[in-house]
Structures are given as C-alpha cells and as structure tokens.
Amino acid sequence: xxxxxxxxxxxxxxxxxxxxxxxxxxxxxxxxxxxxxxxxxxxxxxxxxxxxxxxxxxxxxxxxxxxxxxxxxxxxxxxxxxxxxxxxxxxxxxxxxxxxxxxxxxxxxxxxxxxxxxxxxxxxxxxxxxxxxxxxxxxxxxxxxxxxxxxxxxxxxxxxxxxxxxxxxxxxxxxxxxxxxxxxxxxxxxxxxxxxxxxxxxxxxxxxxxxxxx
Ligand SMILES: CC(C)(COP(=O)(O)OP(=O)(O)OC[C@H]1O[C@@H](n2cnc3c(N)ncnc32)[C@H](O)[C@@H]1OP(=O)(O)O)[C@@H](O)C(=O)NCCC(=O)NCCS
Numbered sequence: 001x002x003x004x005x006x007x008x009x010x011x012x013x014x015x016x017x018x019x020x021x022x023x024x025x026x027x028x029x030x031x032x033x034x035x036x037x038x039x040x041x042x043x044x045x046x047x048x049x050x051x052x053x054x055x056x057x058x059x060x061x062x063x064x065x066x067x068x069x070x071x072x073x074x075x076x077x078x079x080x081x082x083x084x085x086x087x088x089x090x091x092x093x094x095x096x097x098x099x100x101x102x103x104x105x106x107x108x109x110x111x112x113x114x115x116x117x118x119x120x121x122x123x124x125x126x127x128x129x130x131x132x133x134x135x136x137x138x139x140x141x142x143x144x145x146x147x148x149x150x151x152x153x154x155x156x157x158x159x160x161x162x163x164x165x166x167x168x169x170x171x172x173x174x175x176x177x178x179x180x181x182x183x184x185x186x187x188x189x190x191x192x193x194x195x196x197x198x199x200x201x202x203x204x205x206x207x208x209x210x211x212x213x214x
Pocket of ligand 1: 178
C-alpha cells in the first residue's frame with residue numbers, strides 16, 4: 001500500500017484542533033503502511049501506551065509492552081496503517097485474521113492531541129478499503145468496558161438477561177462503542193465479565209459488502 005491522501009470526507013470534521021496544530025483542512029494528511037519505519041513505529045507505541053493507560057491499565061502496562069504489540073501488528077499477514085499529519089503520527093490501526101472472511105480490528109488509536117477531527121473515521125475507512133482488497137466480508141472488534149463507562153459495566157449482568165441488557169446498551173461516559181456506531185458498526189454481542197466482574201467486552205461488526213444487512 002502506497003501513501004494515500006485521506007478522503008475529503010474526513011477533513012474538517014469534529015471539534016476544533018488544539019492551538020498548536022494546523023487546522024485539519026490545511027494539513028498534509030496521508031495513510032501509510034506502519035511497518036518498516038522505526039520512527040513511526042516508536043510513535044505508534046507511545047500513542048498506544050498513553051491512550052490505554054487510564055481506561056485499560058492492564059492492556060499495555062509498560063512502553064515496552066506497547067512496542068512489542070506494534071511489532072506483532074506489522075507482521076504478515078496482518079494489515080497495519082498509520083495516519084500521518086504534517087509528518088507526525090496522528091493515529092494508527094490494524095486488522096488481523098479472526099475468521100476466514102472476517103478479520104479483527106486491532107488496535108485503533110488516535111493520539112489524544114488529534115482526536116475529534118475525523119482521523120479515527122479516516123483510519124477505519126482506510127482499513128476497510130484494505131479489507132475489501134483482501135476480499136473480506138466484514139470487520140469485527142471487541143471494545144472493552146473496564147471503567148463502568150457503559151450500562152453493561154457493572155457486576156451481575158451475566159446469564160440469560162444479558163441480551164436484554166445489551167439491547168438496552170447506553171453510553172454513560174464517552175465509551176468508544178458510540179464512535180464505531182457513528183462509523184457504521186453495529187453492536188452484535190458481548191461477553192459479560194470478560195475482564196473481571198462488571199468489565200464486559202462489547203462486540204461490534206461492519207459488513208464490507210455492498211449491502212451489509214440490517
Ligand atoms: C475512539 C477514537 C479512535 C476516536 O477517534 P477520533 O479521531 O476522536 O474520532 P473521529 O473524530 O473520527 O469521530 C468520528 C465520529 O465519532 C464520534 N465519536 C468519537 N469518539 C466518540 C466517543 N467516545 N463517544 C461518542 N462519539 C464519539 C465523533 O463525534 C464523530 O461523530 P460524527 O459522525 O458526528 O462526525 C479515539 O478517541 C481513541 O483513540 N481513543 C483511545 C483509544 C481507544 O479507545 N480505541 C478504541 C478501543 S476499542
């Protein structure tokens with residue numbers, strides 16, 4: 001994959017950028033493969049570590065563990081892309097095999113300084129384009145709730161009533177499942193207590209075909 005400019009749709013969306021960054025519309029923005037560029041990979045590891053440190057402290061507890069994750073994500077057959085804005089890594093994401101025709105989104109990170117400007121959506125669109133090239137029928141992901149930021153983030157929700165709770169899912173404080181919904185992903189399941197009591201994993205999916213279903 002060569003570097004490609006980010007779609008015009010992504011430019012200029014979302015809230016205002018921090019003062020020290022160029023406005024999105026003026027920035028030179030491109031999607032590039034992450035593997036093989038040591039500086040970009042170091043930035044990716046830093047963004048991963050810092051982005052998950054508070055809400056998911058056990059995910060990548062040290063900068064070294066985040067660097068190892070980046071190394072794994074760029075290995076074949078995984079797909080891994082970085083979004084570069086004026087030469088700086090704004091975010092990155094990857095796909096890895098899960099089922100034969102449906103791969104897992106893992107991970108997706110936009111550096112805190114770049115959030116709210118459509119870059120997360122642009123990364124997803126770039127990965128979806130890569131998925132189509134691979135002939136995938138869909139992308140799936142799990143989005144953990146480890147800090148009670150959804151209505152599912154409380155103990156005692158396992159068992160037969162879980163599906164009803166899932167249908168009534170509410171976002172209590174900025175959980176990213178709503179970001180995925182805005183980008184066309186649907187909540188299709190969940191694992192109660194996936195990461196301990198009251199810490200579920202919420203499953204989302206998007207079809208990549210012409211008619212992704214209802
Ligand atoms: C989740 C994340 C990737 C979103 O990136 P972003 O660049 O800020 O998102 P975008 O600006 O592209 O937002 C796209 C849309 O989603 C909405 N959105 C973004 N984050 C949201 C949230 N937490 N809750 C609700 N809506 C959200 C935006 O308002 C925008 O809406 P629009 O359709 O009206 O334009 C980013 O916040 C992040 O990296 N977070 C830390 C790591 C993380 O949680 N990764 C996902 C783990 S599963």
